[in-house]
Amino acid sequence: MRDFDVDALLGSAKVVVCCGSGGVGKTTTAAALAIRAAENGRRTVVLTIDPARRLAQAMGLTELDNTPRPVEGVDGSLDAMMLDMKRTFDEIVEAHADPERAQQILSNPFYLSLSSSFAGTQEYMAMEKLGQLVAEKRWDLIIVDTPPTRSALDFLDAPKRLGTFLDGRLIKILLAPAKAGGRAYLKVLNTALSAATRVVAKVIGAQLLTDLQQFVASLEAMFGGFRARADATYAMLKAPGTAFVVVAAPEPAALREASYFADRLTAENMPLAGLVVNRVHETAVSDLGVARAVTGAETLEADRGGAVTAALLRLHAERATVAEREKALVGRFRRSHPETPVRQVPALESDVHDLAALRQIGAALARG
Amino acid sequence: MPSASATKLRFHIVTGKGGTGKTTVAAALAMALAAGGGRVLLTEVEGRQGIAQLFDTPPLPYEERKVASAPGGGDVVALAIDPEAALLEYLDMFYNLRAAGRVLTKLGAIDFATTIAPGVRDVLLTGKIKEAVDRKNKQGRPVFDAVVLDAPPTGRITRFLNVTADVASLARMGPIKNQSESVQRVVRSPTTAVHLVTLLEEMPVQETVDGVRELQAEGIPVGSVIVNMKRQPYALPKRLVKKDIAADLVAAGITGGRAVVDGLAAEAAAYRARIEIEAREQARLDQLGLPVVTLPLQPGHLDLGALYALAESLGEQGFPPARVRP
Numbered sequence: 001m002r003d004f005d006v007d008a009l010l011g012s013a014k015v016v017v018c019c020g021s022g023g024v025g026k027t028t029t030a031a032a033l034a035i036r037a038a039e040n041g042r043r044t045v046v047l048t049i050d051p052a053r054r055l056a057q058a059m060g061l062t063e064l065d066n067t068p069r070p071v072e073g074v075d076g077s078l079d080a081m082m083l084d085m086k087r088t089f090d091e092i093v094e095a096h097a098d099p100e101r102a103q104q105i106l107s108n109p110f111y112l113s114l115s116s117s118f119a120g121t122q123e124y125m126a127m128e129k130l131g132q133l134v135a136e137k138r139w140d141l142i143i144v145d146t147p148p149t150r151s152a153l154d155f156l157d158a159p160k161r162l163g164t165f166l167d168g169r170l171i172k173i174l175l176a177p178a179k180a181g182g183r184a185y186l187k188v189l190n191t192a193l194s195a196a197t198r199v200v201a202k203v204i205g206a207q208l209l210t211d212l213q214q215f216v217a218s219l220e221a222m223f224g225g226f227r228a229r230a231d232a233t234y235a236m237l238k239a240p241g242t243a244f245v246v247v248a249a250p251e252p253a254a255l256r257e258a259s260y261f262a263d264r265l266t267a268e269n270m271p272l273a274g275l276v277v278n279r280v281h282e283t284a285v286s287d288l289g290v291a292r293a294v295t296g297a298e299t300l301e302a303d304r305g306g307a308v309t310a311a312l313l314r315l316h317a318e319r320a321t322v323a324e325r326e327k328a329l330v331g332r333f334r335r336s337h338p339e340t341p342v343r344q345v346p347a348l349e350s351d352v353h354d355l356a357a358l359r360q361i362g363a364a365l366a367r368g
Numbered sequence: 369m370p371s372a373s374a375t376k377l378r379f380h381i382v383t384g385k386g387g388t389g390k391t392t393v394a395a396a397l398a399m400a401l402a403a404g405g406g407r408v409l410l411t412e413v414e415g416r417q418g419i420a421q422l423f424d425t426p427p428l429p430y431e432e433r434k435v436a437s438a439p440g441g442g443d444v445v446a447l448a449i450d451p452e453a454a455l456l457e458y459l460d461m462f463y464n465l466r467a468a469g470r471v472l473t474k475l476g477a478i479d480f481a482t483t484i485a486p487g488v489r490d491v492l493l494t495g496k497i498k499e500a501v502d503r504k505n506k507q508g509r510p511v512f513d514a515v516v517l518d519a520p521p522t523g524r525i526t527r528f529l530n531v532t533a534d535v536a537s538l539a540r541m542g543p544i545k546n547q548s549e550s551v552q553r554v555v556r557s558p559t560t561a562v563h564l565v566t567l568l569e570e571m572p573v574q575e576t577v578d579g580v581r582e583l584q585a586e587g588i589p590v591g592s593v594i595v596n597m598k599r600q601p602y603a604l605p606k607r608l609v610k611k612d613i614a615a616d617l618v619a620a621g622i623t624g625g626r627a628v629v630d631g632l633a634a635e636a637a638a639y640r641a642r643i644e645i646e647a648r649e650q651a652r653l654d655q656l657g658l659p660v661v662t663l664p665l666q667p668g669h670l671d672l673g674a675l676y677a678l679a680e681s682l683g684e685q686g687f688p689p690a691r692v693r694p
Binding site for chain 1: 385386387388391416418421521523569570571574575600602603604605608612613616617619620621622624627628630631632633634635636638639641642645665667668669670
């Protein structure tokens with residue numbers, strides 16, 4: 001069983017990516033790691049995607065303005081920001097196109113939907129923003145939260161998918177009418193392919209196809225290969241100094257996602273620093289098992305005395321049952337991934353909404 | 369389930385923040401609806417194979433399969449809806465285009481339509497569910513007494529169900545537009561309800577409150593709030609007399625002395641703190657003015673037995689309601 005040396009990670013990494021399925025406390029983990037790193041003396045920035053309101057308030061994040069701002073009350077240098085997906089996309093357009101063309105793109109209905117939809121764009125823009133933060137060279141450590149996707153894997157695949165689409169064969173076919181006379185395209189435009197275009201027109205409507213063609217034409221002129229950008233993003237995630245922290249809760253679905261993600265990172269040669277299991281339940285009397293507590297409660301209940309103690313034992317039995325179930329689930333992950341360090345963070349009895357609670361989680365992350 | 373009447377809820381959409389157990393609740397609800405001889409379809413749309421894992425079966429293909437029998441007879445049939453398969457099925461059904469579908473797949477058009485083109489994916493998913501809700505047998509009776517959807521989480525549910533808005537901005541006419549409009553009619557039908565699963569904790573309750581507001585603003589019918597994993601009540605006084613507890617433990621044959629007494633007292637304090645939070649959050653939910661259904665914490669492994677227990681608990685609370693509230 002390997003120990004997860006979180007402080008060593010925070011001391012040496014340049015980029016830490018927190019990923020995991022929705023509802024496991026990913027953003028909280030990212031924030032807690034960032035505060036700890038900053039208070040350990042590293043100039044740190046944390047990029048959050050969609051923080052819960054109270055957590056955002058705890059970090060002093062009151063506006064979604066895409067700009068890192070100092071977090072008050074941290075004994076060190078910590079900046080925090082919330083990703084504004086649409087603005088990030090708009091900025092790329094504005095930076096790469098002349099004003100007239102930029103305006104054309106920004107007002108295209110297809111662009112409006114694409115830039116504010118959740119299907120892939122958010123993941124892509126998170127990575128785009130990460131790239132920008134790295135390029136600024138203002139921080140020793142960048143901690144990134146990842147979007148609340150249905151599964152952790154989406155985050156790895158979405159940028160590539162978007163890149164493949166925007167740079168792919170479909171686009172070339174869609175563009176073909178706009179480039180009549182382009183000999184290369186005439187060659188590929190065989191019967192099957194033009195039939196395909198007709199199908200697209202039939203299913204989505206001719207107007208939509210025209211909008212799409214215009215949109216793609218203006219994007220293509222602007223980018224010179226979206227795929228190259230997606231590849232650069234991918235390369236950045238593999239670069240030395242980047243580490244992934246997989247976050248899970250002690251529940252079957254979350255740990256299964258964590259397993260898939262760990263395997264995927266290994267397959268892609270991406271550095272998996274470790275697994276964080278949040279909200280683990282423990283008992284305060286570790287050597288009193290479920291069976292003994294229940295038997296004890298039954299004995300007292302039969303005597304019709306000691307009702308309070310019986311209730312205490314019933315309560316303990318419930319907690320011990322939860323603890324044993326969670327231990328079995330985490331144990332399964334450990335056995336299937338013996339090389340992955342695991343850190344369990346105990347469940348707090350109250351909700352997290354200030355820096356003190358985040359510090360407490362940071363300490364639990366570091367010491368276990 | 370007795371025969372479906374026009375006023376009965378037939379389409380149950382179950383949403384909730386990640387980690388609140390919405391898949392479990394959706395499955396228990398499907399069982400409760402099938403109890404006594406019904407045929408209920410339980411669907412998922414996010415490719416997580418959550419239903420298969422819950423019922424401990426191999427991953428579900430894009431095909432309806434019976435996954436459980438309900439108490440007193442009745443079937444729960446499961447379907448994991450895959451947007452790509454739904455699109456190919458759709459092309460084949462309406463345009464006889466299976467071969468073109470293959471070309472489109474190769475070109476990345478299917479991938480584009482189902483993952484990147486905004487709204488199209490959701491229209492395909494909800495369109496398939498609508499087909500199941502409306503499906504009739506030869507006698508003209510609905511094939512399913514009810515359809516339960518393990519829907520996307522609260523943060524995305526309104527957008528998911530409100531497909532027309534997204535699609536209308538893109539497709540001004542054509543089949544996709546027509547499809548999205550017919551989906552809208554089903555989603556806003558009086559026999560449809562969205563149920564929100566929550567825990568009695570601050571963040572899930574906040575998301576529930578926000579989600580209810582968003583859904584209502586869009587005119588999507590909200591059904592009940594389902595509180596999941598509520599702690600059992602334990603009769604514990606505010607002040608514990610440690611001397612008495614120590615004596616009781618000896619009588620109960622539990623050794624360990626002072627350390628055990630202190631540990632149990634610490635657990636009681638933590639429990640009280642949690643119960644206080646639960647009461648506070650319960651009060652916030654009550655202000656929504658919606659029916660609230662409560663499911664107890666299942667401390668052990670969530671197996672089929674636990675699912676039956678949850679379904680029974682729903683039934684005892686008169687959930688799902690037989691009739692639509694006016």
